[in-house]
Amino acid sequence: MKDIQQPGASNTVAIVGAGLVGAGWAVVYARAGLKVKVFDANPEITRKSIPLIEGQLAGLHRHGLIEEDPATILSRITTASTLAEAVEGVTYVQESVLERVDVKRQLMIDLDAIASPDLIVGSSTSGIPGSAFALGLSLSPRILIVHPVNPPYLVPVVELVPSPETSAATVEFAETLMKAVGQTVVHVRKEVEGFVLNRLQAVLLREAWALVDEGVASCEDIDKTVRDGLGWRWSFMGPFETIDLNAPGGVADYAVRLGPLYQRIAASRQHEQPWDETLIKQVETQRREHLEHGDLESRRAWRDERLMAFAAARRSTHPEG
Template sequence: MHELDSLTQGRPIAIVGAGLVGAGWALVFARAGLAVRIYDANPAISNASIPLIERQIADLTEFGLLSESAESILARLTVCDTLQQAVNGAAYVQESILERTDVKRALMLELDAIAGPDLIIGSSTSGIPASAFASELSISSRVIIAHPVNPPYLVPVVEIVPSPDTSSSVIAFTAALMEAVGQSVVHVRKEVPGFVLNRLQAVLLREAWALVEEGVATCEDIDKTVRDGLGWRWSFMGPFETIDLNAVGGVADYAQRLGPLYRGIADSRSHTEEWSPELIKTVEDQRRGFLAFDELEKRRAWRDRQLMAFSAQRRKDDQR
């Protein structure tokens, strides 16, 4: 807690947007020992966030992933009725509202009018650069992207993406804060749509959809290829380390041997077409054959518990 106290000077964290991502962020900060204020423009969403977090805490407790009681963590959470109440005196705001530039711009205008002179604002946006919604404001130098993977309290990576206006001190603060609350920080050095994570995911998804469209493989066989193949290695190492270990001479050897194959695959694709309604229906029909629509929420809960089991094992491995 000493490092966090030094960073935040004992001030709270504000969560603006209390859906699945926002509630997950609230748990990240509260679990780390920080006071958290939660606000959503829709009071029903704000009020639903606490029961959601209670369920998440119960599961985390079962897997031995918390070092203190549920009551202690929940006591740090406060639901606020107004944006002003949430951000007043806060050290940092984590915004997780609708993924639309105009909606985020409207919030930034509100924050510009009420934010204290040193309030730092992080956005959970999945791919919209901060310069698209936070430019030409008094707060512009204090706005930065802090993009998590959902749910952030289970998957630790967070992309830190400054705009050209973001100050170096804000970059340093946000990275230090995220590391102090247990996240794994990726520094994205310049603004690109989709940042790093979703650009990587986009390439895999684009090829997956194309393989279904061409009748090469079904959704389930493609999922098996990742789930029972690539994902086994990717669960504990990244693509560059993977190929570095997959050739006797390391990454340079791998590139020499298999570079032409990958170039040929890339040249065979233009990827200029959008996913057609017919293709989307094909994929939807295949997925619903494996998982009925009314089972989605149950399966999400199963996913989270799988991530908890994986997290518990990773902790044990890291301690060896």
């Protein structure tokens, strides 16, 4: 991909917020042939982002997931010292700043003051609706949620969530861009906290914490259940297709057979119960028995290597994604 396929669009994008998510997005865009300008209000984070990206590209090359030399892709990525420098001459900004309403709101105000008339902003927020920080500005019709899974250069799904003021043209642009850079687009058609992915994840996590709290199973055995059970099917099909194939007569048959069981399970929970301090300490203790705190970073690198191997295998068996 050499250009964003949209009339008048620049082939340069800006990343604002250069942490793990922002750096991952930089890889997505540069890998697709776009130029990328990276900016963070903390210059130290901006500085650290380039070595991080360099390591990510080396891993992708090692697993055959990029054809170009990593140095060539890295050469498309530059850093900016100011927000104005980052957004100058770009059509699209990927916002990846702290997951706080006040921080995101202030950034939108700052962007509104310097944005060109065609600038579009995609927010990487994990669950905050755009209406919480993106309304009432001249820029508002050109802001939407573009929520990735971390790391976005390995896990392709991205949720597009418009605010009540987002224009249809903005959603169309974002969809075109995401598909062009190799992401899988999910349209979230109504604003809801957590969107689709994290609401699904929240239900599983709620039950996982409750099972530990009640002494039903350990953290490790719950992880095994997902890793060596549910995850096998979920790695290539979703929950509706899973149950559609799990009853002789398909999904309607499954609903008749097992719907009452799931209703009873759901009704058994008091979902307002928080993860309290005692429970968090219990889970933390169990996890540290399997992974010391000092090994978290190396385990993240191990995770990414496994994801790269999985992506390479998936590409060979599912070339169309």
